[in-house]
Amino acid sequence: MAGKAQLPTSNSALIAMIADEDTVTGFLLAGVGNVDLRRKTNYLIVDSKTTVKAIEDAFKEFTTKEDVAIVMISQYVANMIRFLVDGYNKPIPAILEIPSKDHPYDPAHDSVLSRVKYLFSAESVASGRR
Amino acid sequence: MSGQSQRLTVVPTVTMLGAMKARLVGATRGHALLKKKSDALTVQFRQILKKIVLAKESMGDVMKASSFALTEAKYVAGENIKHTVLENVQSATLKVRSRQENIAGVKLPKFDYFSEGETKNDLTGLARGGQQVQLCRAAYVKAIEVLVELASLQTSFLTLDEAIKTTNRRVNALENVVKPRLENTISYIKGELDELEREDFFRLKKIQGYKKRAIERQLAAAKEFAVEQFAEKVALQKGISVNAAHNLLNDAMQMDEDIVV
Numbered sequence: 001m002a003g004k005a006q007l008p009t010s011n012s013a014l015i016a017m018i019a020d021e022d023t024v025t026g027f028l029l030a031g032v033g034n035v036d037l038r039r040k041t042n043y044l045i046v047d048s049k050t051t052v053k054a055i056e057d058a059f060k061e062f063t064t065k066e067d068v069a070i071v072m073i074s075q076y077v078a079n080m081i082r083f084l085v086d087g088y089n090k091p092i093p094a095i096l097e098i099p100s101k102d103h104p105y106d107p108a109h110d111s112v113l114s115r116v117k118y119l120f121s122a123e124s125v126a127s128g129r130r
Numbered sequence: 131m132s133g134q135s136q137r138l139t140v141v142p143t144v145t146m147l148g149a150m151k152a153r154l155v156g157a158t159r160g161h162a163l164l165k166k167k168s169d170a171l172t173v174q175f176r177q178i179l180k181k182i183v184l185a186k187e188s189m190g191d192v193m194k195a196s197s198f199a200l201t202e203a204k205y206v207a208g209e210n211i212k213h214t215v216l217e218n219v220q221s222a223t224l225k226v227r228s229r230q231e232n233i234a235g236v237k238l239p240k241f242d243y244f245s246e247g248e249t250k251n252d253l254t255g256l257a258r259g260g261q262q263v264q265l266c267r268a269a270y271v272k273a274i275e276v277l278v279e280l281a282s283l284q285t286s287f288l289t290l291d292e293a294i295k296t297t298n299r300r301v302n303a304l305e306n307v308v309k310p311r312l313e314n315t316i317s318y319i320k321g322e323l324d325e326l327e328r329e330d331f332f333r334l335k336k337i338q339g340y341k342k343r344a345i346e347r348q349l350a351a352a353k354e355f356a357v358e359q360f361a362e363k364v365a366l367q368k369g370i371s372v373n374a375a376h377n378l379l380n381d382a383m384q385m386d387e388d389i390v391v
Contacts, residue, residue: 013228015274023197027273034219069228116182
């Protein structure tokens with residue numbers, strides 16, 4: 001079951017990022033960046049030259065890595081690989097769609113938020129009927 | 131959904147009836163407990179829903195503030211700051227720790243962020259704009275705080291969603307499949323037992339009838355024998371034939387009966 005995925009016992013995990021350069025820079029400044037022994041980073045900078053394939057690969061890698069607890073992904077990047085993001089339903093790592101500087105945040109596209117809104121409206125309809 | 135197809139295949143005995151009743155009691159209790167669990171989870175779920183919506187809205191503001199702080203830092207410290215930052219990445223100082231919260235037997239993961247060791251970017255912007263850079267850093271740490279909170283809410287949301295679905299499925303299975311089946315089995319066993327009882331009763335009645343008839347026959351035979359003996363005695367005493375004695379006796383009996391009537 002999807003609910004059974006758990007963090008490793010070491011109990012400290014990373015935050016991975018797939019976002020534009022400015023956002024990544026900001027978060028790196030805050031200190032979430034990590035480079036492992038094989039010189040692999042836990043972030044991917046998406047610019048105009050980044051291919052969708054590269055984003056897909058990064059997304060798959062981050063979501064399957066054991067030491068990643070949260071994957072932050074810019075919403076316009078998430079829109080490029082929407083099928084992957086929507087198909088992902090494991091609780092850990094959590095996928096967070098964040099707004100980026102040049103692209104305003106649209107709650108309608110967020111996979112989780114759309115479900116939340118759907119449930120909210122469904123529940124309010126149900127409670128109205130009662 | 132007929133009663134016959136929806137029952138367990140059991141031997142209809144009193145022991146089995148007891149066992150089935152015990153199982154029905156267990157199923158009822160389990161159903162009640164699961165229903166309570168489902169309610170508790172739903173309450174939690176709605177709270178989380180509300181929190182998620184709030185957090186998503188605040189996330190927009192926080193991200194806007196931090197982006198602005200970064201722009202300020204860039205303006206003061208120059209475009210090159212991002213190269214310095216990108217080159218300085220070694221190991222994460224801001225990490226996430228997970229703990230578990232237990233809600234009605236469902237383990238919900240909660241994330242906490244914590245910083246570990248010194249930041250490597252202390253010297254960034256030493257030449258100019260150091261203060262702005264530090265402000266920007268603080269803004270992004272604040273953003274991380276909100277995002278980590280949101281992530282744990284989101285994780286709880288997904289986990290709870292799954293748990294509620296499973297629980298409701300179990301509740302419905304107990305209510306619509308297990309309990310009717312047990313009830314059908316119990317009524318089947320009761321019917322069978324009643325049938326057996328009726329059969330037994332009928333058999334007893336039958337046997338009673340047979341016995342009664344046998345006793346009557348014996349009584350009749352004994353009476354006949356007694357009459358025969360008496361007739362012989364009378365015949366011997368009076369010196370008449372046995373047949374005449376019979377007639378005599380019959381007349382006497384008739385008269386007796388007349389007197390009785």
